[in-house]
Amino acid sequence: MRSRPPKNAPLVLVVDDHPGWNEALQALLVGEGWRTAGAADGVEALELCAALQPALVLLGLELPVMDGLEFLRHYLSDEAGGRVRAPVVTLSALASYARQSVDLGATLALEAPVDREILLDSVAAVLRGATAGLTPVPASGFAPVPPTGRVAAATGYALRIETATLEL
Numbered sequence: 341m342r343s344r345p346p347k348n349a350p351l352v353l354v355v356d357d358h359p360g361w362n363e364a365l366q367a368l369l370v371g372e373g374w375r376t377a378g379a380a381d382g383v384e385a386l387e388l389c390a391a392l393q394p395a396l397v398l399l400g401l402e403l404p405v406m407d408g409l410e411f412l413r414h415y416l417s418d419e420a421g422g423r424v425r426a427p428v429v430t431l432s433a434l435a436s437y438a439r440q441s442v443d444l445g446a447t448l449a450l451e452a453p454v455d456r457e458i459l460l461d462s463v464a465a466v467l468r469g470a471t472a473g474l475t476p477v478p479a480s481g482f483a484p485v486p487p488t489g490r491v492a493a494a495t496g497y498a499l500r501i502e503t504a505t506l507e508l
């Protein structure tokens with residue numbers, strides 16, 4: 341069993357309304373050394389962002405109460421009170437939602453279900469502030485995965501994941 345991440349490890353806020361998926365994503369991230377917190381909808385996510393100041397938000401887009409796109413509108417708006425905003429990585433099975441999330445300011449959009457290694461590489465790249473290696477998003481939605489299957493994050497980019505899915 342892995343030990344808990346150190347208190348100074350980056351905090352990733354996982355936002356998904358499916359409890360099993362939320363818990364599994366958090367366990368996966370903790371296993372890689374990051375701290376996590378979870379939210380089930382956009383309203384709870386906004387509250388936790390204000391209280392916890394996460395280093396990254398991993399956001400499902402199909403949520404109750406306030407969906408992921410509405411969360412992005414509020415979280416990344418100038419009305420958010422001048423707070424430092426964490427980068428947001430979105431997960432969606434719908435290419436149109438992914439495109440909208442990038443248009444609203446998401447750092448990276450991944451197609452769900454997502455390959456475990458690509459998810460972890462994406463989180464690590466965004467937390468590092470990596471900005472190279474992706475093709476801009478075409479109007480149709482997801483962009484192709486780089487030939488290596490590895491990713492680096494950059495604002496305004498999305499990926500289509502066509503490898504083995506995350507089995508949790």
